[in-house]
Amino acid sequence: MEQKKDRRIRKTRAQLQNGLAKLMKTKSINEITVKELVDEVDINRSTFYLHYTDIYNLLEDIENRLMDEILRVIDSHKNVTDGGLLSIFTDIFTIIDANRDICSALIGEKGDMAFVQRMEDIIASHGVHDLMNQFMLPERPIHYMISFSMSGCIGMLKEWLSTENSEPPEYMANVAYNTVFHAFKAFYNGYAVCLC
Amino acid sequence: MEQKKDRRIRKTRAQLQNGLAKLMKTKSINEITVKELVDEVDINRSTFYLHYTDIYNLLEDIENRLMDEILRVIDSHKNVTDGGLLSIFTDIFTIIDANRDICSALIGEKGDMAFVQRMEDIIASHGVHDLMNQFMLPERPIHYMISFSMSGCIGMLKEWLSTENSEPPEYMANVAYNTVFHAFKAFYNGYAVCLC
DNA sequence: GCTAAAAATCAACAGTTTGTCTATAAATCG
């Protein structure tokens, strides 16, 4: 889809994206001005407006790149029948590990809730069927269970990103998968006695 | 602690806080200017700077009010020995229900990650001991489990706030408590066979 | 390599918001 375009375009946008990621490590997104960013990466301010409308539009572009990457890898083995959720988790943790800087900014203290929401939606829409097939669960309260699990995974992710030299992506994918799996299983078994 | 101060001060700050909550329903916090807010509530711009340094400082004040309210209720029955987590959940869901407008803004799509983090920390620091006592869990991976559960609760909260005429706070507290409880229990039972 | 096209730079512009300042009017509490 995305044409490769002019080399200058690719270079400029990469500079701006990396520059924003760098600035976001020192201050929150709302404090970052266009002028400050273009000074940082030594690009003319007019050039910025040639590509983006404002800082948030640039951030959107960065998020889209990440999302595209994740979606592409997920799609690449969607025909795998079993272990769907585990392999999706592995993919996501791996990609995030490769983009640690920007991801810790996006998911951290001064992060972007909309991005987190998109992440949750992706996991939910691609991974939940896997669990639905294993447990026959009633429609109603399962909604809360899904929200719980997806946000829970983000929480693990957040914790993982906040520590240096942390566990490898594969380990994290395992922990996340097992936790969600057991949570669903417990929910399934305990549903009749504890809820409603 | 908080002196009641002058009536004018209370009135002005309340106006600004309500005005921001109202504006946050239509646009994200970063797009809201001081000028726009004072026009909305018909207060002189100089007056705003008499109380707050900027919009984010005002938001901080709002969050602090909420946090104080939650902490006060939690403290009020900390001497209760059992069912600690459940009663904390009930308190929190009740207070949030009473402040639905501002809470859905803070936790929603364009919300404030720092606020969410504070909420998770409160639940974790006040409610986790309750679970620790019931399950003897190893120190290490339990950290991820705690993050998972706390973020999971926020996820439920988010889902709950996003729907009109939703379940009563007591019901939600029950669902959240049971989900966390069973997740921990499953984690405890399955730990040896599934992780590490 | 040459050339037409595209992109980056530069300087300048009006418009807005910001934060601070003074002086003045109004409201509060004792």
Added chain:
DNA sequence: CGATTTATAGACAAACTGTTGATTTTTAGC
């Protein structure tokens, strides 16, 4: 009531914004 505190009003320089037009540089395709 009267002293004190707070809100208002207007003005100010400073910074950032978003756009424009003219110019230079780089690119892709032949």
